[in-house]
Amino acid sequence: MQFLRKRWRSVLIFALSTLMLSGCGKIVVLNPQGPVATEELHLITWSFGLMMIVVVAVFALFAFMLIKYRAKKGSKSDYQPEQEGNRLLETVWTVVPILIIIALIIPTIKTTYALVKPPSTGTPVVIKAVSANWKWMFQYPGQGIETVNYVVIPANRPIEFQLDAIGPMNSLWIPALGGQEYSMPGMLMRLWLQADHPGTYVGRSANFSGRGFVHMVFNVIAKSPSDYAAWVQKVKTTAPAMTMADYQKLTAQSVVSTMTFSHYIQFSGPRNNSMNAMYMAPNS
Amino acid sequence: MAVNMESLHEPISSSLPLEYQGDGNLKIFGFWVFLAAEVVLFSTLFAVYLVFHGNVAGGPTSQQLFDIRGFTIETFLLLTSSFTMGLGTYEMRRQNTKGVLAWVLITVLLGLGFLGMEISEFAHYVSIGANISRSAFLSAFFVLVGTHGSHVTLGILWILSILVQVMRKGITPKTARKLFVVGLYWHFLDVVWVFIFTVVYLTGKVM
Amino acid sequence: MLHSILQIGDKYFMWNEGPMIWTSDALIVLTSLGIVGLLTYLKRWKWLWDEWLTTVDHKKIGIMYIIAAFAMFFRGGMDGLIIRAQLAIPNNHFLTAEHYDQVFTTHGTIMILFMAMPFIIGLMNIAVPLQIGARDVAFPYLNAMSFWLFFFGALLFNISFVIGGSPDAGWTSYAPIAGPFYDPGVGENYYLISLQIAGIGTIATGINFLVTILKMRAPGMTLMRMPMFTWSVLITSVIIIFAFPVLTVTLALLMFDRLFGAHFFSVTHGGLPMMWANLFWIWGHPEVYIVILPAFGVFSEVVSTFSHKRLFGYKAMVVSLVAIAILSFTTWVHHFFTMGAGASVNSFFSFSTMLIAVPTGVKIFNWLFTMYKGRIEFTTSMLWALAFIPNFLIGGLTGVMLASAPADYQYHNSYFLVAHFHYVLIAGTVFGVFSGLYYWWPKMFGQKLNERIGKWAFWIFMISFNMTFMPMYFVGLMGMTRRMYTYPAGLGWGPFNLIETIGALGMGLGFVVMVFDIAYTIRHPEKDLTGDPWDGRTLEWSIPSPAPEYNFAVIPEVKGIDAYWMMKHPKEQEPGPVKAVDKSKIRPIHMPNNSYRPFIISVAFFVAGFGFIWQWYWLGIPGLIVVAIGLFLRSFEYNDEHFISTEEIERTEIAAGRL
Amino acid sequence: MSSQPSHEGFPWKHVIGFVLSILLTVMALWLVFSLQLPVSTEIVSILVLAVFQVLIQLLLFMHLTERDGPAYHVISLIFGAFIAFTIVGGSIWIMAFRSMVS
């Protein structure tokens, strides 16, 4: 199985690279940087392989029929206009696809259940990712800090993103680290991701949320554990605390650049980006 | 009207009642299919209602709002009207125009009684602030029950217009078919109400 | 005074929006004036009214559906080209975000609901009664209603662009961005109300064709002897009847949110935005099968006709249609695997989705084996059908890849998805309707479309199609999401997007060549005098082209699958043409009268809809009252049929060389 | 054609149907308000009663069994019921999820 998967992957990469104009490295989904994305890639390559079996079979039959049975002048041979069907053949092309589907659904279900669990055994970091049009706010409840439109994570530790939204739905997608999940107002969802190495990855919203939707891009900066700790410390000591003015700007519909806060104001109130969004005291 | 092989529609066996003659057969079947579509329409509204039942947003709950006496009487009115409509069809098949008129008029009156009660129920809710904008639960309630109510209203108007035709033309294959079809519609609304009674009102009282 | 005029112009006609709107405003006014002028000049008003606007003839209604669908293909395709122009290079600002959002919304909505659906329904109208040996559909009057409701629904949707602003929340119109809070303008009302009007017409079509096919077949045509296209329409009708009421409710609920302050999908007061997604896809997934199954039906006819061979595995074809119809109602969650409804929900719907591959595969293989030991003739119609197989396969197989929930977390809302659905919609539905158009054109107009030009159109369109949408799979895997109005350089997306844009222009060119083919054919018609230009197999080819008003002078007697083929190739005698009509069997024929009422009622619907869109209840409510009066009067209408005399039938048949 | 409706005499079918429908309604009310059953039992039983009500309407009032040719209308209704069940059951199952966290 493992061997097969590797084989398929190389077939896939080969197929792609012949078509590529700008190098493989840019196909993020095929270059996973964390265990979640890797697991998803396994499923992608496995399903691609299974589909290739069908492609080969159908294309071959297609070519055969077209070449062999095109109408030629005068030839009457091999023409059977009244042929009705063939039990055996029909059974084959019902059963074989069912087998292929079974081969695909088993790993699908396994992975579906696996992905709701932490990807590794390290201590998880909880980060609350709130989409508020048109920006992403990342709150670190353990550290009491907040970043806007970028997020810093420790490499090699599972990250538990808790997804929340003020205003419309969005979707948190960091293809290098793994697939997406919707952020919805008032329904805290959980998405597990993890980075294998320190590095910078692109994340964005994948669910259309109106005019400023394209601006919901952010960098994910994975740091080594010590760098990460140092970064947290630095934010705590040097970044400003969130003010009421900041808070209002962030919860209203607006586009902002990156920001960093040593303290954040917990959101509470009606979950649309309205001016009268209520708030609680700064958390401390 | 003579129906022959060359007509647009296929002929039908003569052992069926009058209303199936001519293209009546097609139209009655078409109407059954329409009712099947209505089943889906109402089931969607029920699905919405059930999902939203608990989303009262701090507003009144179903337990606080619903009045047992009110919805019980509404139920009996509608069940009885379904019965009298059935008798109307029965008289139609006996070619008894007077009987049809009498029973169908009683049906209409019962239907109006039902509507009156529903309207006053709605008006009462609105007067205590339980309106469609109060909560998702109330939005779903008003739209589900209101859709049924507007079907009943339409049904009453439709029945009346066919009654006029029966009076003018007597019981012919066409008028019989029309009466039969509107009867189906009316019984169907009773079916929907049985579920509203069960799923919305009774369940709403215990949950 | 001048100031207030300017303000009104601004509010309703959006004069401040710049040259795009001005041009469209001007074009629409000019085109309308042109049409009115032409009709007046040619003295064609009465003809238009008597022959077309009031007709209840399924063949004319079918033609009107197809003309409207062509116009909508133009509009939707123009939107597609605008999308591609905007995305051709990184950091492009040809359109603003607001405009771009409107363009992809109208593109998707028009293509699916006002292009694909009516095209399919047009072909249904033309072919089904002829294939089953009927004189018309079960309810011709209702059929006219359906058409005009669709037509005015589409018109209402289209005027949003120049009066008040287009919807901009995507063809899926997800709440809450389509709700009153985030989208207070009229654009979204246009979407809701025009779809509602057209949708009612579609439900009526579904019921109409279901009854027609089940109850009006010629004697001897049992269900298991029906042509495969008719089977596909029967099953499609079932899906329409059971899926469209969900759309009706869904649209109505959002309308209640927007117009009357309800809270179904709002983020406050207990509403659930996700409920929209749930309801929308309960309809939306079956909808995609509504537009593909009749195309499958066309392929079955075309492949069998041009292989000059019986359809392989008829029974399996029927069973697979039924299986697809049932499964289509059990897969909708695959459109929101990423909502987090839980591993058990996702697993179940992954499985039910993948299962659809099995019956679809059965069909693919049966088409392939229909060609086995056949004699394949490469007409334009056949080329479209053949190209369907490999191209649709790619779309279908990537659909199965999407169906794997955890993998979908990586594909969802990316261009990988955009590529999937264009591969199935274009290589499936669009190739299908084009194939059907070339196939049935002689039956519609009594002339064949020019094959040489048609083949050019085919090759240009087909190759450009792959050029447009194949690269999208890759940019999707590179992280490009759908509905982005522009994108930065440096991610490697640029070159792919440029290729796509060039491809899209090619598709436009291919389409233009096809329109030219039609124009050329009208000028230089190649008449079809036989009524059977392709050596067809089913009953529509047994009558003259174009079909007379009453279709069949004498209702045929059916003895097996491919009824006409059997007539031409009787077991005992020498095969030969069977054309003559038995004069002694001709009887007067009962036909429905034309009626102006479907047109008028639909106009009233249009007016009412316009009133509700602008929340002008003084207009909306009277509009609805007129609708009600129209229906009421219809109920009092008794003499709505007439007879065609035997003499007239004989005259027509003699003119067609049949007597 | 499977059942010939009686054209004469007393409309027994309708009267029986009416009495049964009233009885079933009273039973439902009684079940809910006079018996102290667990809520889920109550709901299941009144739903069963509702199904009986439907059958009464269909069979005794709506002449479901009258037909010409195959019973396509019965098939449509059954399919409609299947879809209704899918929509209601499916929506409840899918939308039952609330916040995954806390």
Ligand code: HEA
């Ligand atoms: C004509 C329209 C059409 C058709 C026919 C299909 C067919 C299929 N679609 Fe597609 N789909 C759309 C139109 C269509 N789709 C649209 C418009 C959207 C997006 C809407 C939006 O978001 O805007 C969409 C989105 C969509 C999604 C959502 C993805 C997402 O949002 O993330 C998924 C996921 O499962 C999916 C799956 C499938 C599958 C499994 C099929 C299957 O039916 C395909 C079956 C066919 C084959 C598999 C090929 C032939 C089979 C064989 C030769 C047998 C052997 C094969 C195997 C054993 C695998 N589709």
Ligand code: HEA
């Ligand atoms: C049947 C349905 C159908 C069809 C046929 C098409 C056809 C095309 N679509 Fe499609 N598309 C959808 C259904 C369809 N689309 C849907 C449902 C969406 C989702 C919308 C949403 O997100 O809400 C979508 C979204 C969509 C996007 C994604 C937008 C985004 O997410 O940001 C793109 C991007 O390239 C695109 C492009 C095209 C192109 C280039 C064509 C081409 O095939 C069009 C070909 C063009 C023509 C045939 C033009 C006709 C000719 C002229 C106008 C004359 C021009 C003159 C010359 C060239 C000389 N479409």
Ligand code: CUA
């Ligand atoms: Cu909506 Cu979670």
Ligand SMILES: [Cu+2]
């Ligand atoms: Cu789908």
